[in-house]
Amino acid sequence: MGGTLALGQRVRNSGLLRFAIRPGPMLYGLIIVGFWLLISLLAPIIAPYSPTHPFPDAVLAPPGSRFLLGTDRDGLDILSRLMWAPRIDLGIAVASTVLALCIGVPVGGFAGYFGGKGGLQGALATAAMRIVDVSQAFPVFVFALAIVAVLGPRAGNLIVAMAFVNAPVFIWLTRSQVLAVRERAFVEAARCAGNSEVRIAFRHVLPNALAAPLTQLSVVLGFSVLLTAGLSFIGAGVQLPTPEWGLMVSEGASTMITGQWWIALFPGIALGSAVFGFALLGDGLRVYLDPVLRQQAVRAQIGGGGILHSEGADPSALPALVESLPGALPIESRVVPVPAENPDLEPEPAAAGHSAFATTGAKEPTGRASILAIRNLRVDFYGESDVHRALDGVSLNIDSSESVGVVGTTGSGKSVMARAIMGLIQPPGHVAGGSIRFAGREMIGLEDAQLQPLRAHDFGFIVANPRARLNPVLSVGAQLVNVIRAKQSSLSRKAALQHALDLLDMVSIADAARIANSLPHELSGGMCQRILIAMAISSEPKLLIADEPTAGLDVTVQMQVLDLIKGLVDRSGAALILMTRDLGIVAHYTQRVVVLREGRIVEESEVKHFFERPEADHSARLLEAAFASVGSRG
Known part of the structure; x- marks a missing residue:
């Protein structure tokens, strides 16, 4: 255990610098790029000649003792120009790419998160993408040439031109990543916590979309170097006698056929190595920015394996911990969970004792104040050719400090009901009608900005698959x-x-x-x-909604989590809505049962009455399936 924890500590302490110096693509890329940066910095000291001083007596001299890499057709020393060229090439490439990244990532993030939504933000996102579409209608080289022609062939103008033509790459890439990330569960969790949409976009979504744009840096850097060379070749970029790799290659291309191979070869090798170094850096950044890949890489280097951290308290202390919480039950008394398989859902006539109370789902008055009142709630989901009604006329009261279990098979509408209460129904879903009143305030029709304080202070939301919510x-x-x-x-x-x-x-x-x-x-x-x-409990909510909070957890952990939720609710006095398929959970952790079937409440009763005398045929079949499951497991 101690070795595992020490390994975990070493991984957590491995920052970017420590990661970069480990053998791997990032280190090799740093060596190559660092070499050329060092050469460019030391060029005034180590270059044998001036990069712009010609030698008329040594025109097209081959590599030798006087000129180690030879001279070009103007008598300029190739080695000296090779050392000075990175100042222009890398300077223009890095400056233009960083500028394009700084423009493209925020614009792409904004367009990806707010695109397709209503209001001013949605309109701005759409307008931004239409401008990008227009800019990409022109060939990149022609577009850059037009900008340089207007601004003039200077280094600063080259930076602006290439940043302008490269920014759409980062905009589209960031937008595509954000479109995927914004649908992940942790974004909904951030919304439930009361974060504003702008904060969610730039604090939660955008950081998770940065890996791909940053990895693309290497490609854009290489493209920028080549674009600089192309513009210089036609006279719209760097001008002679300024040393620049692309310009040197273009000069040497015409002499290759006559046997002067050195003029283009050595600048070409330098250019290719620099682009390759940036590619390795980009790959290393991709690994570093992905926590799982980074951990695997570090673990491979330091010889670790397995799980990096212990998973909580000492297992021997778990029984005492569980039993110390209010509402805890001994492990042996817990009802085995109902299996995921659905019972038969074919419609059947109501049982003889089935009352109007059970079919409508409307709770009879209890004399206690209702914290949540749902009336005739209808939620639709629109398909390509039809409309599916996920909730159909649901009515329910939840009293303060009451624990209510909502049970039903997969697809019965439990999760839709939870998200409707939280105001999280998104297209293609739509609240078609009804009323949801929390503490007397109508919630249907409220904007996100109005729902935000309710989510932040009054609601707590716990769902299944917790790792995906983080x-x-x-x-x-x-x-x-x-x-x-x-x-x-x-x-x-x-x-x-x-x-x-x-x-x-x-x-x-x-x-x-x-x-x-x-x-x-x-x-x-x-x-x-x-x-x-x-x-969920960080703001002491008045209503805690737990939607299948134990799905995917083993039986022992399920019990710990449920005991914890029940104990916290009992101490705080909050109301609890527990959505589950497990009737054993309902029996031990709730006071009242609501049975959903195909979006409708078919029964609502106290827990004891439900288990002793179910009033709906569907409820009876659920119980039969639960008892059969327990019997099959001995």
């Missing part, structure tokens, strides 16, 4: 701090970090400081779920 490029501590500060903007970063550590302690995570410094892929699924719970 940002893969940020440590869990940084993500907790982001969530806390999104909810309490006046809190300092130091105070937010301390609060994050307190939350990790609250959800029974041992060694909170080390876990806070870990990336999501370094932790177990149960540990990631605890972190999501910590995020």
Whole structure:
């Protein structure tokens, strides 16, 4: 264990510099590029001759003792010009590429995240992409030539021209990455935490889309060098006698056929090696920016293997930890989860004792204040040729401090209901009608800006697949701090970090400081779920929604997570909606059961009554399937 933790610490301490000096593509690229940068810096000292001083008596001299790499047709020393050329080539290429990157990444990120959405931001995103489309209608070389012709053939103008023609590469690449990243689960989690759309776009989405644009740097750098050479060749770029690799190659191309091979060969080798060095750097950056690839590379170099971090508290302490929480049950008393296979869903007539209360799903008054009131909620999803109604006339009341279990088979509408409450239904989904009132306030029709404070302060949302809900490029501590500060903007970063550590302690995570410094892929699924719970309770919400919070976790970890949720809810007095397919979970952790089938509530009753006397045929079949599963497992 100690060796594993030490290995994990070494990986976490490996910054960019430490990663770069390990044998691999980045190191080799740094050596090549660094060599040419050093040569360019030392050129005034080590170059044997001036790069612009001709030798009339040695025109087209072959490589020899006086001129190690020979001379060109103007009598200029090729070795001296080779050493001075990187100042122009690399300077123009790096400056234009960095400028293109600084323009392209923010524009592409903005267009990718807000594209297709309504409002001013969506209109600006669409307009930006139409401008990019127009610019790409022209051949790149012709476009660059036109810009240089207007501005003049100077180095500064070359930088502007190449940045302008290269920026669309980064815009399109960043946009394509953002379009994929914005659909990932951790973005929805950031939205649930109360972050603004702009903050989500640039703090959560864009950093996860940077690997591809940064990897593309090498290609664009090489292209910029070649584009500089092409413009110089036709007289629109660098002018003689300024030393420039591309210009030297173009000069030597006409003499190759007459046997003066050295004029083009040596600048060509220099040009190719520089481009190859940038390609290696780009590949190394790709590995470094991907946490999983970086960890694999570091582990391969230092001889490690297996899991990098321990997965939480001492396993021997788990039984005591579980039983110390309110509502905990002994392991042997837990009902085995219902299998994923659905029972028969063919429509059948209602049972004889089926009442109007069970079919409508409307809860009878209890005398307690309702924190959430849903009336006749309908949610549609639009396909190419039809409309699927995911929720059809759902009505439900949730009282303060009440725990309600919503059960149903896969596709019954549980997750759609949870996201409708949170205001997270996105196209092609649409809330077709009904009412959702939280603490007396109507939520349907509210804009994201109006929903943001509710998500930040009043709602907590816990879902399945917790690792996918965490940002893969940020440590869990940084993500907790982001969530806390999104909810309490006046809190300092130091105070937010301390609060994050307190939350990790609250959800029974041992060694909170080390876990806070870990990336999501370094932790177990149960540990990631605890972190999501910590995020959900960071603002002491009034309503906690848990949508299949134990899916994919083993039975022991399921029990720990559920005991933790129940204990936290009991202590805080929050209401709990627990979406699940496991009737055993409902039996032990909720007070009331709501059964969903094909988007409709078919039964709603107290837990004891539900298990003793189900009123809907579908409920009875669910129970039969659960009991059959328990019997088949002995």
